[in-house]
Amino acid sequence: MPFGSPSAPSVVWPQSFATVCQKVLPSELFCQIAADADAIAEAPNFWMPKAAILPGSRTVRTIGEQVIAQVYDHVLRSHLPCDWEGAEWWVQVYQPGKGLAFHFDKDEHMMAEQHVMVHPITSCILYLAGGSEDTRLGPTVIIDQQYDNEQGRAVPEHPARCALVYPLANQLCWFDGQLAHGVLDSPQDGLRVTMLINWWAARPQDTHRVTPADIVKVPPGDEPIMVDDLLESYGISVVGPNAVHVIAMEHQGYELYPMADENSLDGSYDRFKTAAAFVPAHMLASTGSDSEEGSEEFDPQPDQQAAEQLEVQD
Numbered sequence: 001m002p003f004g005s006p007s008a009p010s011v012v013w014p015q016s017f018a019t020v021c022q023k024v025l026p027s028e029l030f031c032q033i034a035a036d037a038d039a040i041a042e043a044p045n046f047w048m049p050k051a052a053i054l055p056g057s058r059t060v061r062t063i064g065e066q067v068i069a070q071v072y073d074h075v076l077r078s079h080l081p082c083d084w085e086g087a088e089w090w091v092q093v094y095q096p097g098k099g100l101a102f103h104f105d106k107d108e109h110m111m112a113e114q115h116v117m118v119h120p121i122t123s124c125i126l127y128l129a130g131g132s133e134d135t136r137l138g139p140t141v142i143i144d145q146q147y148d149n150e151q152g153r154a155v156p157e158h159p160a161r162c163a164l165v166y167p168l169a170n171q172l173c174w175f176d177g178q179l180a181h182g183v184l185d186s187p188q189d190g191l192r193v194t195m196l197i198n199w200w201a202a203r204p205q206d207t208h209r210v211t212p213a214d215i216v217k218v219p220p221g222d223e224p225i226m227v228d229d230l231l232e233s234y235g236i237s238v239v240g241p242n243a244v245h246v247i248a249m250e251h252q253g254y255e256l257y258p259m260a261d262e263n264s265l266d267g268s269y270d271r272f273k274t275a276a277a278f279v280p281a282h283m284l285a286s287t288g289s290d291s292e293e294g295s296e297e298f299d300p301q302p303d304q305q306a307a308e309q310l311e312v313q314d
């Protein structure tokens with residue numbers, strides 16, 4: 001259902017933004033899909049129809065389909081509405097340190113033919129590689145922005161909330177398929193591989209839902225603040241034995257600003273786990289919205305394109 005129509009479902013903050021569930025696959029199945037990831041990543045997107053997924057009529061043909069059956073049985077079964085038709089899926093292997101521009105998952109055909117954006121009910125990310133004890137790969141960022149077909153643009157223009165989900169091997173993240181999302185570049189060189197499962201409607205064990213109590217708020221102020229520093233001020237670590245994997249963030253008056261690349265931050269890029277800062281909106285406004293240049297007050301060169309434009313592609 002396109003956002004903007006009267007009966008569009010509302011997205012509940014923060015519950016619909018990200019729920020993560022760890023140790024989703026039995027380890028043998030996890031190793032098999034992780035080993036096949038490179039090969040599958042070369043293939044186009046796959047489709048598994050509902051009848052093949054439902055336990056009563058199940059027919060599983062590949063390891064990927066076995067994963068989908070497992071994800072359905074143990075996680076999504078109780079979260080999908082009745083009227084779903086199947087699951088689209090693919091695998092993504094990232095260049096070291098590279099992320100993915102912000103975008104909406106959508107039906108490409110509907111977009112090309114009818115110029116409307118139709119989203120999956122639920123988008124799922126299964127992390128097939130996840131860094132180590134002391135490194136974190138670029139998080140998936142799910143932002144409080146939807147596409148309004150009537151206005152032909154993403155709204156709100158300046159979202160003030162997002163969820164950061166850090167990769168962890170065998171962790172599944174699912175979120176409302178209408179929401180804009182992307183992957184931050186990372187100062188950490190590690191293999192980032194994900195399997196994406198989009199479902200075109202009871203909480204399982206080991207499930208962590210972002211709750212209002214978990215929301216990290218950017219305090220009012222006039223200075224940019226690195227995501228890492230903000231988390232540290234909350235006593236949150238994304239590495240080590242008490243690492244947190246999903247964080248809901250409220251950033252009223254600030255924009256989330258991805259760092260462009262290793263040239264950012266005067267050579268200290270490698271020190272960071274998360275390549276983004278929250279920057280006061282007025283600092284960004286002073287650069288002009290079409291500018292390719294960074295703000296004078298804020299030295300690191302931001303990835304202007306990723307920060308300001310939502311790519312209408314997947």
Ligand SMILES: O=C(O)CCC(=O)C(=O)O
Pocket residue numbers: 092100105125139140181182183194196314
């Ligand atoms: O790999 C991720 O974390 C997200 C990938 C994604 O959103 C996509 O491929 O559409």
Ligand SMILES: [Fe+2]
Pocket residue numbers: 103104105181314
């Ligand atoms: Fe996506």
